[in-house]
Amino acid sequence: IRLGPLSIQPMEFVKIALALYLAYFMSTKQQLIKTFSRGVIPPFAVTGLFCFLLLLQPDFGSAVVLAGILFFMCVAGGTRFIYIFFSLALACAGAMALAIAEPYRLRRLLAFLDPxxxxxxxxxxxxxxxxxxxxxxxxxxxxxxxxxxxxxxxxxxxxxxxxxxxxxxxxxxxxxxxxxxxxxxxxxxxxxxxxxxxxxxxxxxxxxxxxxxxxxxxxxxxxxxxxxxxxxxxxxxxxxxxxxxxxxxxxxxxxxxxxxxxxxxxx
Known part of the structure; x- marks a missing residue:
């Protein structure tokens, strides 16, 4: 984002904002953290919104970073393992679908395997x-x-x-x-x-x-x-x-x- 003579990359500050929000949520909702409707959906929805905006840029790698922050915060916060497991499986499937759907992402992946x-x-x-x-x-x-x-x-x-x-x-x-x-x-x-x-x-x-x-x-x-x-x-x-x-x-x-x-x- 251009602000006169300066340019700012919002992603760098979104990471901090997301970490602060997840810390607040995990600490104040400990009695609800193991429930799906009130302990899982809100943090996943907020993170998903940020990831969706990043994918529109498109910035696939930054979306992966935010998903990683959510994963580690959920592990530390006490989210049920079954919810984390299925969320991780869906995220991996979505990442593979996005990589296959865009030719340049697939080329970068193949280049990583044998540069x-x-x-x-x-x-x-x-x-x-x-x-x-x-x-x-x-x-x-x-x-x-x-x-x-x-x-x-x-x-x-x-x-x-x-x-x-x-x-x-x-x-x-x-x-x-x-x-x-x-x-x-x-x-x-x-x-x-x-x-x-x-x-x-x-x-x-x-x-x-x-x-x-x-x-x-x-x-x-x-x-x-x-x-x-x-x-x-x-x-x-x-x-x-x-x-x-x-x-x-x-x-x-x-x-x-x-x-x-x-x-x-x-x-």
């Missing part, structure tokens, strides 16, 4: 990413010495920044970054478990889920484990909207960290 079969077209970006990772070897080619970022690897500053990092700093550099993310997520876990109020715990969990999904999905795409999807790496990828949304998430978690620390000391 080198069409290395100059649909598999180009993933092939260049794998070449960057392979070129880095153990210690990398040196900071700033990446060749793939020189117009070979598309979105090298954004979605595929980890491929450039792997080329310049090698396995050692990527391992350090992954260790730092693991430390961050461990702290998030401690913050979640340190909340006394159920609503605060669900909110911290939802915000953490956004960060974890962003990091895991970005790494999966860069390494060719998942189909290509424009998911930025939190705290690393270029992008104004994503950076603002990420900092909002971190700010909320820092606020919850103060609460968790005070409760831990008092107990």
């Amino acid at each position: 080198f079969q069409d290395a100059h077209n649909t598999g180009y970006q993933l092939v260049q990413s794998l070449l960057a990772i392979g070129s880095g070897s153990f210690f990398g080619v040196g900071v700033g010495a990446s060749r793939q970022k020189m117009f070979y690897l598309p979105e090298a500053h954004n979605d595929f920044i980890m491929a450039v990092l792997a080329e310049e700093m090698g396995f050692v550099g990527v391992s350090i970054v992954m260790a730092l993310f693991a430390l961050l997520f461990w702290r998030c876990y401690r913050i979640i478990m340190g909340q006394r109020e159920l609503r605060d715990r669900f909110t911290a969990f939802g915000i953490t889920t956004i960060l974890v999904m962003g990091a895991v999905m970005n790494l999966a795409v860069v390494m060719g484990v998942a189909p290509p999807k424009g998911v930025p790496m939190p705290l690393m990828s270029y992008g104004g909207s994503n950076l603002m949304a990420t900092m909002l998430c971190v700010g909320l978690l820092l606020n919850f960290s103060r609460t968790a620390g005070a409760w831990t000391r008092s107990s």
